[in-house]
Amino acid sequence: MGHFTARVRRQPRYIDGDLCTACGICATYCPVIISDDYNEGLAPTKGLHRDYAQAVPASFYIDPALCLFHKHEMCRICVSACQAQAINLYEREEMLDLKVGAVILAPGFGRISEEVLSRYGYGRLPDVVTGMEFERMTSASGPTIGKVLRPSDAQHPNRVAFLQCIGTRDVSCGNGYCSSVCCMYAIKEAVVAKEHDPDLEISIFYLDMRTQGKEFDYARLRAKEKGIRFVRSRVAGVQGKGKLLEISYVDEAGKHLEESFDMVVLPEGLESPRDAQSLAKATGIDLNHYDFCSTRPFSPLETTRPGILVAGAFQGPKDVPESVTDASGAAALAAEVLKEVRGTEIETKTYPAEIEIDEEPRIGVFVCSCGTNIGGVVDVQAVADYAATLDNVVFADTNLYSCAQNTQEAITEKIKENRLNRVVVAACTPRTHEPLFQETLKDAGLNRCLFEMANTRDHCSWVHATLPKEATQKSKDLTRMAVAKARRLQPLPEEKLPVTQKALVIGGGMAGMAAALNIAGQGFECFLVEESRELGGNLRRMRFTLSGDDPKQVLQDTEAKVSSHPLIHVYTNACVERVSGYVGNFITSIRTQDRSETLEHGVFVVATGGKPYEPKQYLYGKSRQVVTQGELEERLTRPEEAKGINDVVMIQCVGSRGEDLSYCSKVCCGQAVKNALKMLELNPSAHITVLYRDMRTYGFAEDYYQLAREKGVMFVSFEKDHPPEVTEKEGSIQVEFLDKILGEKVVLEPDLLALSVGIVPSQSEALSKILKTPLTGDGFFLEAHPKLRPVEFSVEGVYLCGLAHGPKPISESVAQAKAAAGKACIPLAKGYVTVEPIVSSVDTDTCIGCGICESLCPYSAIRMIRVAKKKKAETISASCKGCGICAAHCPSFSISMGGFTNEQILSQIRALAASD
Amino acid sequence: MTNNTFEPKILGFLCNWCCYAAADSAGVARFQYPPNIRAIRVMCTGRMDPLFIIDAFCVGTDGVFVGG
Numbered sequence: 001m002g003h004f005t006a007r008v009r010r011q012p013r014y015i016d017g018d019l020c021t022a023c024g025i026c027a028t029y030c031p032v033i034i035s036d037d038y039n040e041g042l043a044p045t046k047g048l049h050r051d052y053a054q055a056v057p058a059s060f061y062i063d064p065a066l067c068l069f070h071k072h073e074m075c076r077i078c079v080s081a082c083q084a085q086a087i088n089l090y091e092r093e094e095m096l097d098l099k100v101g102a103v104i105l106a107p108g109f110g111r112i113s114e115e116v117l118s119r120y121g122y123g124r125l126p127d128v129v130t131g132m133e134f135e136r137m138t139s140a141s142g143p144t145i146g147k148v149l150r151p152s153d154a155q156h157p158n159r160v161a162f163l164q165c166i167g168t169r170d171v172s173c174g175n176g177y178c179s180s181v182c183c184m185y186a187i188k189e190a191v192v193a194k195e196h197d198p199d200l201e202i203s204i205f206y207l208d209m210r211t212q213g214k215e216f217d218y219a220r221l222r223a224k225e226k227g228i229r230f231v232r233s234r235v236a237g238v239q240g241k242g243k244l245l246e247i248s249y250v251d252e253a254g255k256h257l258e259e260s261f262d263m264v265v266l267p268e269g270l271e272s273p274r275d276a277q278s279l280a281k282a283t284g285i286d287l288n289h290y291d292f293c294s295t296r297p298f299s300p301l302e303t304t305r306p307g308i309l310v311a312g313a314f315q316g317p318k319d320v321p322e323s324v325t326d327a328s329g330a331a332a333l334a335a336e337v338l339k340e341v342r343g344t345e346i347e348t349k350t351y352p353a354e355i356e357i358d359e360e361p362r363i364g365v366f367v368c369s370c371g372t373n374i375g376g377v378v379d380v381q382a383v384a385d386y387a388a389t390l391d392n393v394v395f396a397d398t399n400l401y402s403c404a405q406n407t408q409e410a411i412t413e414k415i416k417e418n419r420l421n422r423v424v425v426a427a428c429t430p431r432t433h434e435p436l437f438q439e440t441l442k443d444a445g446l447n448r449c450l451f452e453m454a455n456t457r458d459h460c461s462w463v464h465a466t467l468p469k470e471a472t473q474k475s476k477d478l479t480r481m482a483v484a485k486a487r488r489l490q491p492l493p494e495e496k497l498p499v500t501q502k503a504l505v506i507g508g509g510m511a512g513m514a515a516a517l518n519i520a521g522q523g524f525e526c527f528l529v530e531e532s533r534e535l536g537g538n539l540r541r542m543r544f545t546l547s548g549d550d551p552k553q554v555l556q557d558t559e560a561k562v563s564s565h566p567l568i569h570v571y572t573n574a575c576v577e578r579v580s581g582y583v584g585n586f587i588t589s590i591r592t593q594d595r596s597e598t599l600e601h602g603v604f605v606v607a608t609g610g611k612p613y614e615p616k617q618y619l620y621g622k623s624r625q626v627v628t629q630g631e632l633e634e635r636l637t638r639p640e641e642a643k644g645i646n647d648v649v650m651i652q653c654v655g656s657r658g659e660d661l662s663y664c665s666k667v668c669c670g671q672a673v674k675n676a677l678k679m680l681e682l683n684p685s686a687h688i689t690v691l692y693r694d695m696r697t698y699g700f701a702e703d704y705y706q707l708a709r710e711k712g713v714m715f716v717s718f719e720k721d722h723p724p725e726v727t728e729k730e731g732s733i734q735v736e737f738l739d740k741i742l743g744e745k746v747v748l749e750p751d752l753l754a755l756s757v758g759i760v761p762s763q764s765e766a767l768s769k770i771l772k773t774p775l776t777g778d779g780f781f782l783e784a785h786p787k788l789r790p791v792e793f794s795v796e797g798v799y800l801c802g803l804a805h806g807p808k809p810i811s812e813s814v815a816q817a818k819a820a821a822g823k824a825c826i827p828l829a830k831g832y833v834t835v836e837p838i839v840s841s842v843d844t845d846t847c848i849g850c851g852i853c854e855s856l857c858p859y860s861a862i863r864m865i866r867v868a869k870k871k872k873a874e875t876i877s878a879s880c881k882g883c884g885i886c887a888a889h890c891p892s893f894s895i896s897m898g899g900f901t902n903e904q905i906l907s908q909i910r911a912l913a914a915s916d
Numbered sequence: 917m918t919n920n921t922f923e924p925k926i927l928g929f930l931c932n933w934c935c936y937a938a939a940d941s942a943g944v945a946r947f948q949y950p951p952n953i954r955a956i957r958v959m960c961t962g963r964m965d966p967l968f969i970i971d972a973f974c975v976g977t978d979g980v981f982v983g984g
Contacts, residue, residue, distance in 0.1 A: 053944045141945050429940045430957065431932065458943030459955055470951040477954050838959055884963030900959060906971055908956050912927055913975035 001307030002337050006098045012091035013061035015048075019086035020059035021401050022050075023371045026078040026087065032066050036143075040133040042151075043143035048078055053141070062089070083371045084401060101341065102307050102334035105293065106327065107279060109270040109313035112167030112175075120163060120266055121238040126152040127245055128238060131166075131185060131267030138192045148193050148200070150263050152243070156197060157262035161247055162186045163235050164206040168269025168317075169702055177290055178702040179269030179317040183210045186267040187223045194226050203229040203261075205249060208694035212666045213319065214786065214806040215776065217657060232717070233257075238264055252717070252740045270317040283308055288700070292316050297547050298510075298554045300811040301330045301818060309333050316699050320787045322812065325819045328791060332822025335829075336521035342829060354491070355445040357421040361487045364395040364420035365479060366411060368402035368427035370457055375400075377461035379472045383426060386476045390483045394418055402427045408440045415444040422486040426454040426479045447491030449837050449899055454478040477912060484911035488904045492837035497878050499584035501828045502601040503821075504529065506576055506767065509537020510555075510810055511802025512607035513562050514817035515824075519605075520567035522821075524828045527599050528562065529590055530572045531763065535559050537609050538803070539810070543633045546674045546704050571597075575763075579604075579770050582861075582876045583797025584833045603797045603824040606781060607817060608767060610759040610803030613655045613665075618726040618755055625733045625752055626726070629671045632754045636675060642682040647750040649735045650676065651724055652692040656758040658720050663778050665758030665807035669696040672756050673704045676713045689714040689748060691724050691737055716740075726753060759807040771798055772860040780806045791820040795860050796833075796879045799824045837898045838882030844872045847894040853886035862886055924978035928955040929964060935983030953981060960984065 015026070032047030039045075047066035050059070068075035069089050079087045111132075114123055121128040127150045129137075136142040137149065150157050164186060168179040183206065190202045209230060211220045224230065233249040240246075244260040251257055272291035273279070280287050285303040286294040293303055293310045301309050311326035312318070318326070335342070365387035369375030380398045388396040395418045399407050402425055415423065423446070425437050430453040438448035456475040464471040503519045505512045508530030519526040534540075536559065542551040562568055571592055578589040584602045591597075612630055620626045627635070629650070636642050650672045657664050669692065676688045688708075692715060697705035709715060716739060718724060724737035733753055739746045761779045768775050773793045774782040781804050784792045791800050801820035802813040827833055840862075842853075849871030854862045861879035864871050873886075873895070887895040893902065930936035936957050942949070958964070961984025969980050 053941070141941070429936075429943075431937060431940060455940075455955070458940040460951075462943035462946055463949055464951045465946065465948060467951055474951050474954065481954065481956070881959075883960030884958065885960065888963050888965045897959070897963065900963060902965065902967070905956060905958070905963075905968055909927065909968060909972050909977075910975050912925070912954050912972075912977065 002101045004100050004103055004307065006100050006103060008096045008098055010094040010096055012064075012093055013059070014064070014067075014087060014089055014091050015060050015062060016086045016088060017057045017059040019084050021084050021086075021371065021403060022058040022060065023084075023373045024060065025371055025373075026082050027060055029077045029081040031075065031077065032068060034066055039136045039143045040130070042133060042136055059086070062087075084404070102309060102337040103283065104309045104311055104330045104334060105279065105283065105285070105303065105314055106311045106330075107273045107275070107314050109317065110273045110276070112173075112268040112271055116167045116170075116173045117266055117268065119237070120166065120235075121240065121245070121264070122266060125238065125240045125245060125264075126150075127157070127262065128264045128266065131162075131182065131189060131265055134189050134193075134265045135185070138189055138196065146196055148196060148263075157200070159201045159203075159261045160190075160193065160263045160265060161245075161259075161261040162190060162202065162204040162265045162267055163238075163247070164204065164267060166266040166268045167271065169207065171706070175269060175271065175290065176703055176706060177317065177700050178210060178698045180210065180698040181317060181319045182267045182269055184213060184216055184219070184319065186265070187211065187220055187228070189265070189267070190228050191219070191223050191226060194228060201229070203231055203259075205231045205233050205235050205247070207232070207234065208696065210694060210696050210698050212664050212696045212698055213321070214780070215663070217662070217664050253743060254741045270313055273314060276314070290700070295811075297545060297549055297809070297811040298814060300815045301326060301333055307337055318699070321790045322815070324787060325790045325816050327819075328822045329815045329818030332518050332522070332818045332825065335822060335825060336518060339521070339523045351442045352445040354447055355421075357446070357450070357491065361392040361422050362418065362420050363390075363393045363422040363424060363483055363486050364414055364418060365390075365393055365397075365424045365426065365483065366402055367396070367398045367479070368425065368456070369398060369400050370427060371401065374427070374457045374461040374475075377465055377468050377471045378456060378475045379468070380475075382472055383456070383475045383479055387424075387426075387479050387483065390480060392422075392487055393483060395420060403433055403436055408436070408443075411437075411440050412444040415441070415446060421446065422450050422452075422489055424452050424454065424479065424482045424486050426456045426475060426482065428457040429453075429455050429459075448494075449492040450486075450489050452482045452486045452489065454482040480914065481908045481911040484907040485904045488901070488907055489899070492898045494837060495835035495877060496832045497584055497835065498832055499602040499827050499830065500586075500600050501831060502526065502599075503603045503605060503824050503828065504586070504588055504599060504601045505605040505607055507531075507537070507607035507609050507802065507804065508535040508570065508572070509607060509609045509802060510539045510558070511609065511804075511813045511817040512537070512605070513558050514814045515605045515607055515801055515821040516568050517558070517561060517565065518818050518821035519825060519828075520565045522825045522829070523567070524825060525567045526569070527601060528568055528570045529574045529576060530570065531575050531608075533573050535562060535570065535572070538611070541630055541634070542810075543637050544674070544678060546670060546677075546701060576767065576770060582879045584827055584878055586797065602828055603799065604771065605799045605801065605820050605824050606767065606771070606773070606804050607802045607820070608761070608763050608804040610807065611762050613661060613757040613760050615654050615755050615757050617654060617659075618651060618724075618753065619728060619733060620755055623728050623733050623753075625750070627752065627754055629668065629675055629754050629756050632675050632752070633671070633678075636678045636682065639682050642679060645679070645683065645751050646686050647748070648676075648679060648686060648688045648752050648754060649748055649750040650688065650690045650754045650756060651735075652690065652695075652756045654755040654757050657693060661758050661760065661778065663758070663807070664696065666696065667807060667809050668756035668758060670701045670704070670809065672754070673697055673701070673708050675754065676708050677704060677711070680711050680713070687714075688712075689716060689750075691716050691718055691735075693718060693720060759803055761804060764804060771795065773798055776806075780804065791816055791823055794858060797827065833878045835877040835880070836882060838900065839877045839880035840875045840882070840884065840886050840895050840897050842873045842875055843894045843896065844874075846892050847872045848892050849873065850891065852889050852891065853895060856885050856889055858883070858885065924952055925976070926953040926979040926981055927972045927977045928953045928981040928983060929958055929961060929968065930955050931961045931984035932957055932959050935961075938983070958984075
């Protein structure tokens with residue numbers, strides 16, 4: 001650990017990524033046509049291509065197995081087509097020996113084999129498609145531009161069936177586990193298809209609808225409202241019948257049925273990556289029995305070899321939010337290992353001192369051809385000539401590739417030569433290229449804010465390819481508008497604010513402790529504030545796990561590490577009272593039993609957790625025979641007591657999924673299975689009946705569900721509208737429920753009734769007001785973006801993990817805690833926060849102190865202060881994102897946005913009106 | 917072609933994070949659309965002051981598109 005040499009085989013791309021401008025002309029000329037893997041073979045692409053438009057790196061590559069030069073030493077058309085001279089057909093494979101401290105494995109997942117898919121007619125029946133193929137069809141940028149078409153005749157289907165659990169939850173193909181994501185992605189695809197074509201009839205055939213993720217059940221309900229039909233069934237097979245596909249299935253009552261569709265979608269499961277075994281061998285790690293990476297529940301991101309970490313679906317099938325979370329978590333663990341060498345290989349670039357600029361704008365306009373990307377449509381010379389006639393423009397010229405290194409140097413020279421103090425580049429999109437040109441300005445001694453772009457490629461030549469006259473006119477207009485704005489550009493300061501390099505973690509459960517240990521492990525001081533009198537949270541109540549790990553031991557070890565770590569300061573019986581400041585500079589008052597204390601720190605991690613829902617239904621609290629699963633777990637630690645329990649009924653979703661709580665708590669199904677198995681271990685003759693709505697033992701927990709069924713645990717499903725009834729007769733309870741196969745009501749008289757209750761958030765509401773962080777409708781904290789920023793808030797410097805974010809098993813809580821800690825350590829490790837020049841600023845002379853801006857700011861980046869006894873608004877620059885909501889609503893026009901002032905925007909508007 | 921030769925001049929205000937990015941993607945995908953729109957990039961359509969829209973119409977714009 002800490003000292004690895006990774007031997008990496010780097011295959012040649014044959015196109016130099018530094019020179020390639022991603023213009024795509026080479027691909028246009030490449031004569032080799034192949035089927036496009038990215039589009040699941042539903043569309044053609046070229047042998048010289050990039051996998052998809054957003055691929056990173058953006059440059060193209062050549063597949064030597066397809067290239068005519070590599071196969072037959074002929075063609076070479078791409079070489080002469082490439083104006084950037086980026087193609088090198090003689091590039092060789094490289095072997096790199098990389099000295100690294102930690103390794104992160106993120107190879108993703110593999111695909112279900114065609115052999116398994118063929119059991120459902122795939123390959124034999126053209127209108128049977130995979131979920132991945134259907135996904136590409138429904139994509140607006142896909143091969144059918146978002147239209148769902150039957151592959152056999154390119155007609156719109158009327159009736160589509162989705163068959164769930166393809167190549168997953170299927171021991172016959174070796175994949176006994178649940179792939180966790182297919183139910184949700186099938187629903188997504190069904191809804192998208194239905195939005196494209198509201199008349200489409202869609203039926204989803206499923207065993208258990210596993211929409212256990214945060215807010216996922218709502219998506220399922222919406223799908224149902226849109227008319228998507230859900231059929232709980234077992235599908236036997238798919239047969240072709242003329243132009244139709246006939247599905248035979250067994251419904252819940254055990255009836256054999258047949259139904260015809262125009263199209264069948266197989267939302268295939270996720271498999272371990274194809275090269276899992278060779279990767280395991282190369283890295284010296286263990287795989288589990290399904291060839292996924294072997295990990296333990298309390299250290300889900302650590303492989304069996306210290307220093308080698310794992311993230312994403314290789315750890316187990318999972319969706320995007322969890323994969324992104326894992327990635328941050330694995331990076332956080334790597335950062336612990338690399339703590340000593342942090343920042344040692346960084347070179348800091350220096351720039352010349354900034355030139356004081358004259359009042360009078362001297363604008364230079366550079367019009368880009370982008371090879372033929374712009375120049376092939378737009379008359380770039382005419383645009384440059386036109387730009388030269390505009391007021392204040394003292395220089396205008398064209399470039400072949402404005403972004404090329406030599407052009408950057410030429411622009412620097414032109415700036416100096418012509419004493420330019422504003423620069424306009426008419427080229428591609430500022431979203432990708434503005435930072436590059438701003439660097440050039442800095443190299444020339446200009447403030448980077450004296451720059452503006454006109455998007456004459458993405459918004460013009462590319463989208464008006466057949467209208468050169470109109471495109472040239474539009475380019476002139478866009479350039480004129482950019483010049484008009486450039487006239488009003490002002491240099492803006494780049495602020496750097498120092499950071500207090502300490503963190504405050506709220507909540508001392510497993511998530512809070514895991515976060516604190518990583519933050520301290522990375523070398524930063526950490527305050528850990530726990531509301532109750534001891535650390536541990538829900539882990540304290542956990543007695544055993546499905547996987548056999550001992551929670552008590554884990555708790556003891558973790559607690560010992562936390563309390564003995566010199567950088568962690570634990571405050572128990574403590575709560576957060578007041579918070580002021582902003583990212584990097586928070587001041588927080590906490591109250592413990594006997595005193596108040598003020599802590600200064602740079603970031604927050606919210607890990608306030610959750611607690612079990614307290615049931616009122618099913619005679620809980622009235623009959624001693626009725627307990628929660630947590631209470632049963634406790635009883636099962638006393639084997640003698642367990643041996644006396646012979647008949648147990650468990651009811652799932654008590655209070656959840658449409659009762660008191662509208663959501664699924666993710667862990668209760670696994671908990672029921674865990675208790676059932678423990679029960680049988682202690683008393684093998686016990687009868688256990690589990691009444692459930694959908695068994696959601698997703699991922700590898702499915703093995704234990706399977707095991708429980710093999711051991712004789714009865715699982716009987718019920719619908720939300722027909723829950724079991726529990727009554728007490730002569731001091732003994734009776735459970736009555738509908739058995740769908742028998743078609744009649746069954747009454748059981750168990751010794752014990754265990755209720756699977758969900759999880760409710762704790763103290764989230766009060767804290768959300770103090771931290772100004774939003775909550776979901778269910779009272780859990782709402783992250784900034786479920787996929788892109790799953791452990792962050794829209795408020796800078798505050799991060800989120802554990803049950804406070806939503807119900808989840810402990811392994812997911814730990815991964816999330818490491819992720820939140822990793823994100824929290826970014827500003828701490830940097831030691832400063834930079835303020836983008838686009839932030840708002842308040843003119844305190846004209847501000848009337850009404851506070852509208854403060855109330856509207858979504859980032860809590862405006863506060864009210866007193867200036868000479870008058871209320872005034874003030875921007876907290878470090879938190880501001882530059883959205884401009886404050887400026888748009890200020891009744892006295894006192895708020896200005898850096899780079900987007902009223903004057904600048906109005907000048908652009910008016911420039912459009914001015915004709916050339 | 918129709919007999920109607922009126923070509924409207926449309927001004928677009930596009931959010932940097934979504935609609936402006938979408939317009940970029942339309943370019944990358946080479947989607948063809950009529951050349952009547954001119955875009956102004958804003959960091960969020962929350963920046964939209966009603967003044968901008970009124971001003972656009974006052975100076976002769978035929979239509980305003982706000983995408984965010």
